[in-house]
Amino acid sequence: MADPIVQVRNLTKRFGDFTAVDGVSFDIRQGEILGLLGPNGAGKTTTIQMLLGLITPTAGEIRMFGLPFERHREEILGRVNFSSTYVSMPQALTVEENLRVVAKLYGMDRITSRIDDIVKRLEMEEFRTKITRKLSSGQMTRLSLAKAFLTAPKVLFLDEPTASLDPDIADKTRALIKEIRRSTGLTVLYTSHNMREMEEMSDRIIFLQRGRIVAEGTSEAIKAVYGEVDLEDVFLKLARTAPRA
Amino acid sequence: MKLHRIAALLSRHLYLYKRSFPRVLEIVYWPFVDLLIWGFITLYLAQFKAALPNFVLFFLGALILWDVLFRAQQGITISFLEEIWSRNLMNLFASPLTTGEFLAATMILSVSKVLAVSCVTVLAALAFYSFNIFVLGVSLIPFILNLVIAGWCIGVLTTGLIMRYGQEVEVLAWGMVFLFQPISCVFYPLSVLPDWLQAIARLNPATHVFEGMRAVITAGAFPAHELAWAIGLNALYLTVLVAWFHMMFAACKDKGLLVRVGE
Numbered sequence: 300m301a302d303p304i305v306q307v308r309n310l311t312k313r314f315g316d317f318t319a320v321d322g323v324s325f326d327i328r329q330g331e332i333l334g335l336l337g338p339n340g341a342g343k344t345t346t347i348q349m350l351l352g353l354i355t356p357t358a359g360e361i362r363m364f365g366l367p368f369e370r371h372r373e374e375i376l377g378r379v380n381f382s383s384t385y386v387s388m389p390q391a392l393t394v395e396e397n398l399r400v401v402a403k404l405y406g407m408d409r410i411t412s413r414i415d416d417i418v419k420r421l422e423m424e425e426f427r428t429k430i431t432r433k434l435s436s437g438q439m440t441r442l443s444l445a446k447a448f449l450t451a452p453k454v455l456f457l458d459e460p461t462a463s464l465d466p467d468i469a470d471k472t473r474a475l476i477k478e479i480r481r482s483t484g485l486t487v488l489y490t491s492h493n494m495r496e497m498e499e500m501s502d503r504i505i506f507l508q509r510g511r512i513v514a515e516g517t518s519e520a521i522k523a524v525y526g527e528v529d530l531e532d533v534f535l536k537l538a539r540t541a542p543r544a
Numbered sequence: 545m546k547l548h549r550i551a552a553l554l555s556r557h558l559y560l561y562k563r564s565f566p567r568v569l570e571i572v573y574w575p576f577v578d579l580l581i582w583g584f585i586t587l588y589l590a591q592f593k594a595a596l597p598n599f600v601l602f603f604l605g606a607l608i609l610w611d612v613l614f615r616a617q618q619g620i621t622i623s624f625l626e627e628i629w630s631r632n633l634m635n636l637f638a639s640p641l642t643t644g645e646f647l648a649a650t651m652i653l654s655v656s657k658v659l660a661v662s663c664v665t666v667l668a669a670l671a672f673y674s675f676n677i678f679v680l681g682v683s684l685i686p687f688i689l690n691l692v693i694a695g696w697c698i699g700v701l702t703t704g705l706i707m708r709y710g711q712e713v714e715v716l717a718w719g720m721v722f723l724f725q726p727i728s729c730v731f732y733p734l735s736v737l738p739d740w741l742q743a744i745a746r747l748n749p750a751t752h753v754f755e756g757m758r759a760v761i762t763a764g765a766f767p768a769h770e771l772a773w774a775i776g777l778n779a780l781y782l783t784v785l786v787a788w789f790h791m792m793f794a795a796c797k798d799k800g801l802l803v804r805v806g807e
Contacts, residue, residue, distance in 0.1 A: 314800055348803050351638040355797045373640040381638055387631035404639045446635070 302365075304329045304486045305350070305454060310359035312345055312510075319345045321510035322359070327454075330480060332487040334501030334518075338538040342510040343490050344385075347456045350488070351381055363454060377405060382447035383458035384440060390432035394423065394442055397431055398449055405450040417445045420475055422468070436463040444472060448479065454486045461496065473500060494531040504530075506537055513537055566715045573723070580726040588732035601761050603731060604675045608665045609757060610730045612688055613750055614721050615661045616695025617702065619654020620647075621717040624703045628714075628805055637802060643793050647786065650703075651696055658692055683766045687753045690774040694749045697781045698724065704785075704792040710805050729754050749777040 303326035312320040320342040327333045335343045348354040350361060352372050361368040363375045388397045395414060402410040418427050421441045426434060434442065440463050447455055457476070461469035473496065479485050491497050497504060498518045506514035506521065514521050514537060518530050525533045561567050627633045636646065669675040677684075702720040705713050727741065728750040734742055745751045756770035796802045 312800075319800075345800070348634075348800075351634075353634060353638055353797065353803050354800050355794070373642065376638065377640040379638075383634070385631075386634045388635060389626070389630040389632055391630075401635070401639075404636070404641060406640075 302329065303327060304364060305488070306360075306362040307346075307350070308360045308362075310346065310349060310361065311357045312342075312349060312354060313357045318510050320349070320356075323507070323510070323512055324359075325505055325512070325515070327486050327488060329486055330484040331502050332476075332480065332489055332500050334497045334504040335488060335490045335507060336497060336504055336534065337507035338534075340509075341507040343507055344458060345510075346507070347381065347383075347458055347488065347490070350456060351379070352376060378453045379456070380405075380447040380450050380452040380454075381456035381458065382440075382443040382460050383456075384443075384460070384462040385458065386443065387439065388431055388442060388446065391430065393428050393430055394418075394434070394445075395427050397442065398445060401446045401449055407450060413449055413451075417449050420448075421445050422471070437465060437468060440464055441468065441472075448475075451483070452485070453483075454488075456488045458490050459492065460489070461491065461493070469496075476500070494529070494534060498530050506534075508537060564712060566713050566719075569719070570715070574719070577722055577726055581731070584726070584732045584736050588736045591736070601675070601679075602758070604669050604673060605677055605757060605761065606730050606754060608662070608669060608677055609688065609691055609754065610725075610728075611661060611665055612658050612691045613695045613698075613728075615658045616654045616692040617699040617721045618695075618717070619657040620650040620696060620699025621702045621706070621720075623650040623653055624706060625714060625717055628706075633805060634803055643790055644786075647700065647789065650699070654696060654699065655692060658695075681760065683760055684757065686771055687756045687760075687774065690749060690771070690778055691753050693778040693782060694753070694774075695721070697749075697778065697785050700782075700785045700789050704789045707796050707805055708792055708801065710801070724748060724750065727751065733758060746773075747777065749774045749781070752777070 305327040307326070308324050310320055310323045311318070323342070323346060325333070335346065337343050345354060349356050350363075350368075352368065352375075364378065366375060368375055389400075392400070395418075398414050398417070399410060402413060407413060418424055421444060423438070423441055423445060426438050429438075431439070431442065440460070444460060447457070455476075460476075461472055464472060476485075476487065477500070480487065487500075489497075489500055491500075501518065503516060504514075504518055504521060505512055514524065514533070516524070521533055522528060522530060525536055527533045527536065627636060666677055669677065698721050702716050705716060705720075727737075727745040727748050729737070729745055730750075734745055734751060734755055737745055752770040752774040756767045756774070759765060759767040759770065793802075796805070
């Protein structure tokens with residue numbers, strides 16, 4: 300079994316009296332897709348934001364590539380990227396200009412050929428020269444994914460990456476993620492509210508509720524533990540009960 | 545026309561004033577600043593009308609230099625606001641970019657803006673008023689550089705406040721620099737101010753720049769002591785403010801504000 304590329308130990312985030320993430324621990328092995336599931340406010344986004352260094356944990360430790368995040372932020376973030384439905388990009392720039400800025404930020408070489416490749420893979424040719432403000436929400440999501448893939452990350456955090464895509468593009472996006480994972484050994488932390496997608500994509504699932512892990516395992520194992528045939532029913536059951544101590 | 549609908553709209557705006565310091569500032573401070581600026585100019589003109597040096601050099605020169613300070617500050621603050629408006633901050637700070645690199649980029653951008661805007665104002669002054677700022681000589685250049693740094697200081701301060709307090713204080717991006725205008729002695733000499741205000745104004749690097757400019761115009765001499773003051777104060781303030789910005793950035797990450805700024 301491959302070594303964990305992401306190690307999270309007792310990760311906690313408190314905002315005043317409110318505990319958003321409460322002693323969460325998990326590993327993600329190289330090449331694994333880990334699904335992070337939970338109702339709104341469960342702590343999924345806060346966890347990802349701590350893994351990206353955007354929020355400082357109150358307690359706990361994050362290690363990536365065997366390095367402690369706090370002391371190796373630049374080195375780690377150079378090998379990590381993310382895509383989120385809730386984050387945009389400069390609106391007055393064209394799609395290609397935005398991708399060029401990102402490539403420079405990460406110190407990439409062969410920028411034009413990398414952009415050509417990702418634009419082709421995500422079928423973005425028709426809006427490559429379009430101003431970002433004029434993109435549809437589906438095109439914007441594809442730009443966000445292109446930005447994430449462009450830097451050839453070793454670890455990718457995907458926060459509802461297919462939320463505003465039509466079924467065709469969503470399916471192609473999932474296929475692309477799986478293909479890149481197969482060819483590069485990409486490690487992915489994935490969140491989605493689409494249970495079918497979660498089952499299709501994730502090797503393992505962590506279910507968060509009120510900041511705590513309340514279930515963990517493959518989707519089959521979790522369904523078996525909770526006596527359900529459908530992951531959505533497990534979600535409803537877990538989301539409507541208090542977290543275990 | 546229904547009064548209750550008008551009242552609803554009025555209350556919608558009045559609710560904001562209950563807890564918005566910048567909006568209260570808009571009502572109280574700006575008229576006060578206007579009064580101070582024009583009051584001191586009037587006082588200056590009344591006191592020194594017989595001995596006033598070249599009017600055009602004084603006021604157009606001051607205006608062009610004031611714009612240098614203003615644009616230098618805006619170059620930093622507006623760059624940050626652009627990232628907020630386009631919801632791009634997370635993309636930036638989830639990359640290997642450091643806060644020092646971010647500030648350095650905005651400072652370089654601010655210099656570019658100053659150069660571009662200065663070309664416009666200098667050429668416009670030449671075309672419309674036959675005023676050539678370069679007649680003041682090359683001795684103005686180190687003073688101009690100090691104005692840019694003073695603008696950076698105000699820019700870093702404003703950006704830190706916007707990062708910490710969010711949309712509520714965005715108005716400071718355009719207004720903060722004017723908080724310093726009455727004590728920058730842009731259009732009147734330091735001696736016009738009351739003694740207690742002179743003491744405060746001397747702590748402002750911009751004051752020494754504008755005093756220096758007036759010395760160049762009136763005496764044609766290079767006021768080295770004013771330049772030394774401007775450099776010393778700028779070095780102190782920039783060091784303190786950059787350190788403060790780093791602390792503010794860390795505090796924002798701790799409070800989870802960095803991912804919410806602009807909401």
